[in-house]
Amino acid sequence: MMQVQEGRDKFIQAWGTLGSSWGINRTMAQIHALLLISPIALSTEEIMDALGISRGNVNMNVRSLMDWGIVHKELRPGDRKEYFYAEKDIYLTAMKIMRERRKRELEPLIEIMTQLKQVEKLDTPEGQALTKAVHDIDHFAHQADTVLTTMEKMTSNWFTQQFLSVIKKIKPLG
Amino acid sequence: MMQVQEGRDKFIQAWGTLGSSWGINRTMAQIHALLLISPIALSTEEIMDALGISRGNVNMNVRSLMDWGIVHKELRPGDRKEYFYAEKDIYLTAMKIMRERRKRELEPLIEIMTQLKQVEKLDTPEGQALTKAVHDIDHFAHQADTVLTTMEKMTSNWFTQQFLSVIKKIKPLG
DNA sequence: CCACCATTTCAGAAGTTATTGAAAGTGTAG
DNA sequence: CTACACTTTCAATAACTTCTGAAATGGTGG
Numbered sequence: 468m469m470q471v472q473e474g475r476d477k478f479i480q481a482w483g484t485l486g487s488s489w490g491i492n493r494t495m496a497q498i499h500a501l502l503l504i505s506p507i508a509l510s511t512e513e514i515m516d517a518l519g520i521s522r523g524n525v526n527m528n529v530r531s532l533m534d535w536g537i538v539h540k541e542l543r544p545g546d547r548k549e550y551f552y553a554e555k556d557i558y559l560t561a562m563k564i565m566r567e568r569r570k571r572e573l574e575p576l577i578e579i580m581t582q583l584k585q586v587e588k589l590d591t592p593e594g595q596a597l598t599k600a601v602h603d604i605d606h607f608a609h610q611a612d613t614v615l616t617t618m619e620k621m622t623s624n625w626f627t628q629q630f631l632s633v634i635k636k637i638k639p640l641g
Numbered sequence: 642m643m644q645v646q647e648g649r650d651k652f653i654q655a656w657g658t659l660g661s662s663w664g665i666n667r668t669m670a671q672i673h674a675l676l677l678i679s680p681i682a683l684s685t686e687e688i689m690d691a692l693g694i695s696r697g698n699v700n701m702n703v704r705s706l707m708d709w710g711i712v713h714k715e716l717r718p719g720d721r722k723e724y725f726y727a728e729k730d731i732y733l734t735a736m737k738i739m740r741e742r743r744k745r746e747l748e749p750l751i752e753i754m755t756q757l758k759q760v761e762k763l764d765t766p767e768g769q770a771l772t773k774a775v776h777d778i779d780h781f782a783h784q785a786d787t788v789l790t791t792m793e794k795m796t797s798n799w800f801t802q803q804f805l806s807v808i809k810k811i812k813p814l815g
Numbered sequence: 816c817c818a819c820c821a822t823t824t825c826a827g828a829a830g831t832t833a834t835t836g837a838a839a840g841t842g843t844a845g
Numbered sequence: 846c847t848a849c850a851c852t853t854t855c856a857a858t859a860a861c862t863t864c865t866g867a868a869a870t871g872g873t874g875g
Contacts, residue, residue, distance in 0.1 A: 471768045474760035478771065481753040488746050490662055492863070504774045506766035511822080521865045526823065547821055547873075557777040561785075572662050579655040586648035592680035594645045597652065600678045603731040611735075666833070685852080695835045700853060721843080721851055 475504060479518075494520060495528040499538065499553060508541040508550035536563045562622045569615045573608055580605035649678055653692075668694060669702040673712065673727060682715040682724035710737045736796045743789045747782055754779035 469477075479500040486496025501517055502509065509517070514525045529551055532538035537560045541550040554560050583601045588594065643651075653674040660670025675691055676683060683691070688699045703725055706712035711734045715724040728734050757775045762768065 469757070469760045471760060471763055471765070471771060474757055474771055474775075475767070477753070478757060478775065481750070481757075485746060485750055488664055490664055494863080504767070504771045506770045522822085523824075523866070524864050527864090530823090547819095549822080555773075557774075557781050561781065572659060576655070576659055579651070583643070583648055583652060583655075586643045586645060589645055591645070593649070593678075596680040597645060597648055597678045599729075600731075601648075601652065607731050607735065668833075696852085697836070697854075698834055701834090704853090721849095723852080 478504060492528070494518070494524060495531055498525065498528050499532055502532075502538055502551060502553035503555070505552070508552035510548045510550050512548075514551070535567050558622065562619060565615055566619050569612065569619075573612050573615070577605065577608045577612065580608060652678060666702070668692070668698060669705055672699065672702050673706055676706075676712055676725060676727035677729070679726070682726035684722045684724050686722075688725070709741050732796065736793060739789055740793050743786065743793075747786050747789070751779065751782045751786065754782060 479497050482500035482503075483493045483497040486499070487493045497518055498514055501514060511522060511525050511529070514520075514529070515522060518525075529538060532551075532553075533540065537554045538551055539554070541552060543550060554563070580601055583597075584605065586594075586597060586601070588598060653671050656674035656677075657667045657671040660673070661667045671692055672688055675688060685696060685699050685703070688694075688703070689696060692699075703712060706725075706727075707714065711728045712725055713728070715726055717724065728737070754775055757771075758779065760768075760771060760775070762772060
């Protein structure tokens with residue numbers, strides 16, 4: 468049977484590979500994996516040691532992960548160091564990644580298509596083919612945007628409801 | 642008002658940029674864009690000239706696009722050259738890309754998680770955190786797989802129906 | 816305001832991926 | 846079988862991305 472240490476290594480390695488096949492860099496994905504399976508928040512040094520990478524590298528990638536909103540900083544009283552931990556809810560994590568990609572990729576695409584709709588409408592085959600492609604992609608992008616935005620809202624509702632149901636369980640005591 | 646030539650260039654450039662932010666390489670995306678807005682199938686040489694890239698590069702990337710099933714080969718009688726054209730239905734294109742990514746990314750992920758479920762279940766915080774992460778990701782991956790597979794089936798049904806409705810319009814004559 | 820500890824930045828090094836172009840391979844017509 | 850017209854491969858190299866580590870910056874307690 469596989470030992471925990473071996474499992475952790477495999478997990479980190481697998482997540483890194485998956486990350487790079489999405490546009491995410493290997494190290495960023497590995498740091499994310501490490502934090503995901505760490506029960507406690509880790510310092511920069513601990514991440515450096517665990518993955519054998521430099522201080523600068525950890526800093527840069529941890530910052531990106533925080534930009535994506537899937538890793539957070541923890542400050543401990545009487546300690547100047549920063550400790551990092553990952554969002555542990557995998558659905559929420561996936562949703563945040565989707566949200567970020569929608570913003571970074573879909574929105575610019577829609578913007579460019581809007582510009583391209585300004586192309587002079589010529590009745591040449593070339594002109595028509597371009598106009599059709601732009602129209603179709605614009606339409607598609609808007610639909611995709613709607614679907615993803617709806618999913619985002621559903622998730623945040625679901626999240627809010629979970630949160631409220633937890634609150635309800637506590638409140639009756641007061 | 643923007644001219645057609647300027648529009649084509651912008652379109653190709655935009656698609657290339659988008660492609661690279663997804664894991665697709667720039668040139669592959671640009672060739673796809675070029676074929677998408679070309680009313681006729683293009684030869685290797687025509688693609689080389691239009692994008693200013695080498696023969697080998699065109700060959701490799703056109704082949705990848707055909708692997709994804711979004712570009713096809715056309716043979717003209719009495720001509721030894723191969724001509725390439727893109728699938729013009731943007732929804733079908735998107736679906737084929739999804740299908741391919743599901744196969745290439747989600748399936749390997751599920752496989753690795755299945756392996757990792759074999760990790761010895763220890764009651765240490767480390768062991769528990771790993772077990773939870775593996776379980777959650779496995780569950781999520783299966784759900785995502787189901788959603789995407791369902792979408793694939795819906796599209797192929799929709800496609801079949803479109804196809805059948807075209808057939809129906811023709812058949813009554815026979 | 817200084818000393819200290821931690822974070823951030825960034826230029827150069829290392830590593831990775833894409834591209835070229837020429838050589839090898841393929842298949843067909845004569 | 847050979848010449849030809851194309852396609853495919855692949856080693857060298859170019860382009861790009863990531864990583865390092867040391868220096869600059871930031872912020873806190875004394």
